[in-house]
Amino acid sequence: MSKRPSELKKLTALLVRDMKNLMRFPYFELILLLLTFQLLVQRSESQVISYGKTSDIKFAVSNYMNLLYFSSIKNQVESLYLIIVFLSSVMSYLVVSYFRDIGFLKIEFSLPIKRGFIYLSKFLATFLVLIASLVSSTCFSIFVKNFGVLQAISIDQLLLGLAIVLIESLTVVAFVSSITTLIAFLIKWPIVPLIISIASLYSLNIVSYNLQEVTFFLPRSLEEFEKRAISYMPGGSVRSLLNFYSLEPLLVSLFISLLIFVLNYYYVSRRLEVS
């Protein structure tokens, strides 16, 4: 008697298939090229610092190196927001709307797999591919731009900078991919979800920059988070970053992402009718 695969194995198989679909040559490579180019092209102007007495030099050099490292991390993820919006919309379109258009989604829903798992695999595939491309391209660009600086800073500072990039990437990708996946499942017509996702997230970008007092809307909340995170810079560590004060600007976006994720999970597993 053949053993039936467990639910987790089914989910893993679906996830791997969707990820392979999104990462196939040359799409993933083009995403990396686009993100890395965008990051490498923007070079912040290096600052010059002065000091008066020779005895201050060690302190001055160490501060200067930290300053250079954190100025190269600043605004990195924020500058990629619109590209992430575009990529996430296209990915959600490919794994949901396009599959529905060619009738593959109907076949998937007729398989003996929980509907929630189908949703999870599609959301996680978009999320993981975007996170992988965003984090790898950001780390690569930091390495290329600051090769000499990285040798001079402490391991705590290095990890703190990478933690800032990781937290920002997780927040942006969770927010954007939850919205684009929701729109892709809600709207049945082809191409329309793609346009609506890009338009809605682009308008959010404009709103967040126009409302100067409100700092909890993405992508401007990233700026506020960086400002608070970098205040831990001299002698700070990853542990000092993980507190309510520094994460506060991102909490609203994370809460909205979670809410949309739960709503979408409920909609796909209970209400969605695939024709």
Place this chain on the structure above:
Amino acid sequence: MNVVRKLGFILISFSLATLLSLAFLDSKSNYYYGRTLQFDQQLSNLTNVPTSLIVYLHNRETEVLVDLKESSWTCLTITKWKQNYNALSNASHFGYFNFTNGLDKKLGRLDQGLYLFTFYSNDKNQVASLQVVQSGLEHDVLLFSLVLMLSGAFLVLFSFFMNVISNSK
């Protein structure tokens, strides 16, 4: 083998992005500005007190311009830090210039790293304004991206030939 090929393609795309950004940045110059403290600010009873400017420079063609507040003898030494950024003993003198009315000097292509511009003056009211201009290709990044591209191409070809060999068995 698919993972090796994918890794190869990823390295090639990183390398292409770096080359494209280099080509784009080649036409742009970087400007670094700094101004020394007044020489009498901290130790007013002494003369010849150095004040320094620290700047991180890239592997590009470099030009140094200095404007002086007063027309008096000023000396500029340029020092480069080696591997250990905290150790003064690892510093190496790179250039030494004497001038009275300012300086405009092409230094050629510098290695990437931290540089210290130290000014000496007998005039305690002297203030030096430094401008460093960097332009041209970054050769070290260019070399790095070429190595990356070759590594990527090697991985892609290696996985291709391994596939051919395993299929022919």
